[in-house]
Amino acid sequence: MPPKIAIVEEGGFPVDIGGVSTWVKELVQGLKDFEFTVVTITTREKTNFMFKVPKGIEVKVHVLFSRKWRTKGNPMAFRDVASSLKELFLGEGIRLERLVSSTIKTDPTSFLSSREFWFMAKNVYEELDLKEGFIEFAYGLARIFHPILESIMLGGELKGFDLIHSANAGLAGLVGSAAKVKWGIPLVITEHGSFLRELDIWLERAEEKVWLKELLRKVMNSVVKTNYLYADVIASVSESLMRNQIRLGVPREKLLLIRNGIDASRYGKRSRVGSSGSQKDFRSQSWSRFEENFVEAAKAHSEECEEVLVVTISRVDKVKGIDLLARAAALVLSSGMKLNFEVIGPISDRKYMEEILSLIRELRISKYFKILGTTDVKKALSKADIFVLPSRSEGCPFALLEAMATGLPIIGTDVGGVPEVLGDAGILVRPEPKEIALAIEKLAKDAELRRKLGKNARERVLSNFQLEEMINSYRNLYLSLVGEKKWSSSA
Incomplete structure (x- = not known):
C-alpha cells in the first residue's frame, strides 16, 4: 500500500x-x-463541489458547529481542558498533550456548558477587568473556543495516516498538531499567506467588540505558534513568509522553501488585444439569485465595451484589495482614459461585496468596472490586456503565476511573496489606489511596454515556477518523513 497522506484545509478543494x-x-x-x-473544514452546512474529485481521492467535509460528538466528558477532563485553554491567552505556543488527551474525552458543547468552563471564564473576566457584562463575555469566549476544540477532536480521529499536511497554521494546523500528539503522525504545514496578517485584516472589519477581537487575536497567535512547535517541517511558499515565521520563533532548520508552480503549457494563448469581447457562462451554479442577477447585468455591459481590458483573478475579499482596484479605476477613468476593469473570482465575503457595489456606484464607474464571478480562468486571462494584483497580503499567488504564464503585463502590490514572484518582469506598487492607477495608465498608454513585460513574465514563470519542480519537492519531503523503508515495502 502507498503511504497515506491527509491534507487538512479550511475551505479550499473541492468546495471553494x-x-x-x-x-x-x-x-x-x-x-x-x-x-x-x-479533510476540508467549513462553516457552511450545504456545500457544492466546485472541482471534479480525481479517482481514488477521498474527501471528508467537516462542518463546524454542526456535529454531535459521541463523547460527553467528565468533570476531571473539563478541568484539564479549562486549564489548558486559559494558557492560550498568553499569546505564546503551549504544550498540547494534556489538552488533546482531555479534549477527546469530552465534546465541545458539553464542555462549554460545564461549571468548569464558566469558572474559567469568570476568572479571566476578573483578570481583564472588563466593563462588559459577564454573560456576554462568556458567550464570546465560547465562540472562540468551540472551533478550537472541534479541531482537536477532528485531529484525534485521523488515525492510520502516515503523514498530515495542513494547508495553514490556523485551525487546519491545529488538526494536524492534535493528530501528531495523539497518534505520533509526522506533520507538515504549508502557509500560503500570513495567517495572522490576514486575521488582522479580517478583524478590522469584523463587527465585534474590541475586547473580543483582542482575545481572538491572542488566542490565534498562540494557536499558530503552537502549530509551529509541533510541525516537523514548515514548507514556506516564499522567502517573505519564511522571514515572518522566523520572527515568530520558528527555528530556521525547520523551514523549507517550496514555491508554488504551474504547468505553463496550459496558458499563453491570447485571444484579443484591446477588446473585452463577450463573457459567457460566468456563473457558479451555487450562487444566490442576487449574485446571478448582478453577473447578468455585468455581462451585458461588458459586451458593449471595446477598450483596453484590465483584469484581476481574485476572490472578493478585503485581503485581495478589490476596493483598492476600484478606487484606482476611478482615478484612471477620471483622467479621460476609457479602460474596462473585470474582477474574476468567487464572492467569499458577502458584506464586503455589498460594500464594493456601493463603492462602484459612489465612484460612478459602474459602466466600466465589473465583478463577473467564477469562470474559466484561462479564457478570462486570454481576453485581458493588463493584469493587476491589488492584494494587501499574499504568499506565492497562483493567480499571478497564471497571468504571467499567459504573457500578460503585470502590476502587483509589494506585499508578501509578490516581489519574489514578479521580479523585474512587472511593475511593483504599494497597495494604494494612486500608485496602482499610475501604473495602469503607464501600461495602457504603451503597447510596446505591455508586450515586453508580458514576454518577460512568461519567461520568468518558465524558468522559476514550474509545476513539476513543486510536485517533486513535495514528493521528496513526504518520503523523507514517511521513511524510505515503508515506501519501498509498499511499492
Whole structure:
C-alpha cells in the first residue's frame, strides 16, 4: 500500500475556488504514488463541489458547529481542558498533550456548558477587568473556543495516516498538531499567506467588540505558534513568509522553501488585444439569485465595451484589495482614459461585496468596472490586456503565476511573496489606489511596454515556477518523513 497522506484545509478543494484549492488539486493529481484524503473544514452546512474529485481521492467535509460528538466528558477532563485553554491567552505556543488527551474525552458543547468552563471564564473576566457584562463575555469566549476544540477532536480521529499536511497554521494546523500528539503522525504545514496578517485584516472589519477581537487575536497567535512547535517541517511558499515565521520563533532548520508552480503549457494563448469581447457562462451554479442577477447585468455591459481590458483573478475579499482596484479605476477613468476593469473570482465575503457595489456606484464607474464571478480562468486571462494584483497580503499567488504564464503585463502590490514572484518582469506598487492607477495608465498608454513585460513574465514563470519542480519537492519531503523503508515495502 502507498503511504497515506491527509491534507487538512479550511475551505479550499473541492468546495471553494482559489489558490489553496489549486494547490491541493495539483498535489493530489501530481503525486499518484501516494494515497490522499482531503479533510476540508467549513462553516457552511450545504456545500457544492466546485472541482471534479480525481479517482481514488477521498474527501471528508467537516462542518463546524454542526456535529454531535459521541463523547460527553467528565468533570476531571473539563478541568484539564479549562486549564489548558486559559494558557492560550498568553499569546505564546503551549504544550498540547494534556489538552488533546482531555479534549477527546469530552465534546465541545458539553464542555462549554460545564461549571468548569464558566469558572474559567469568570476568572479571566476578573483578570481583564472588563466593563462588559459577564454573560456576554462568556458567550464570546465560547465562540472562540468551540472551533478550537472541534479541531482537536477532528485531529484525534485521523488515525492510520502516515503523514498530515495542513494547508495553514490556523485551525487546519491545529488538526494536524492534535493528530501528531495523539497518534505520533509526522506533520507538515504549508502557509500560503500570513495567517495572522490576514486575521488582522479580517478583524478590522469584523463587527465585534474590541475586547473580543483582542482575545481572538491572542488566542490565534498562540494557536499558530503552537502549530509551529509541533510541525516537523514548515514548507514556506516564499522567502517573505519564511522571514515572518522566523520572527515568530520558528527555528530556521525547520523551514523549507517550496514555491508554488504551474504547468505553463496550459496558458499563453491570447485571444484579443484591446477588446473585452463577450463573457459567457460566468456563473457558479451555487450562487444566490442576487449574485446571478448582478453577473447578468455585468455581462451585458461588458459586451458593449471595446477598450483596453484590465483584469484581476481574485476572490472578493478585503485581503485581495478589490476596493483598492476600484478606487484606482476611478482615478484612471477620471483622467479621460476609457479602460474596462473585470474582477474574476468567487464572492467569499458577502458584506464586503455589498460594500464594493456601493463603492462602484459612489465612484460612478459602474459602466466600466465589473465583478463577473467564477469562470474559466484561462479564457478570462486570454481576453485581458493588463493584469493587476491589488492584494494587501499574499504568499506565492497562483493567480499571478497564471497571468504571467499567459504573457500578460503585470502590476502587483509589494506585499508578501509578490516581489519574489514578479521580479523585474512587472511593475511593483504599494497597495494604494494612486500608485496602482499610475501604473495602469503607464501600461495602457504603451503597447510596446505591455508586450515586453508580458514576454518577460512568461519567461520568468518558465524558468522559476514550474509545476513539476513543486510536485517533486513535495514528493521528496513526504518520503523523507514517511521513511524510505515503508515506501519501498509498499511499492
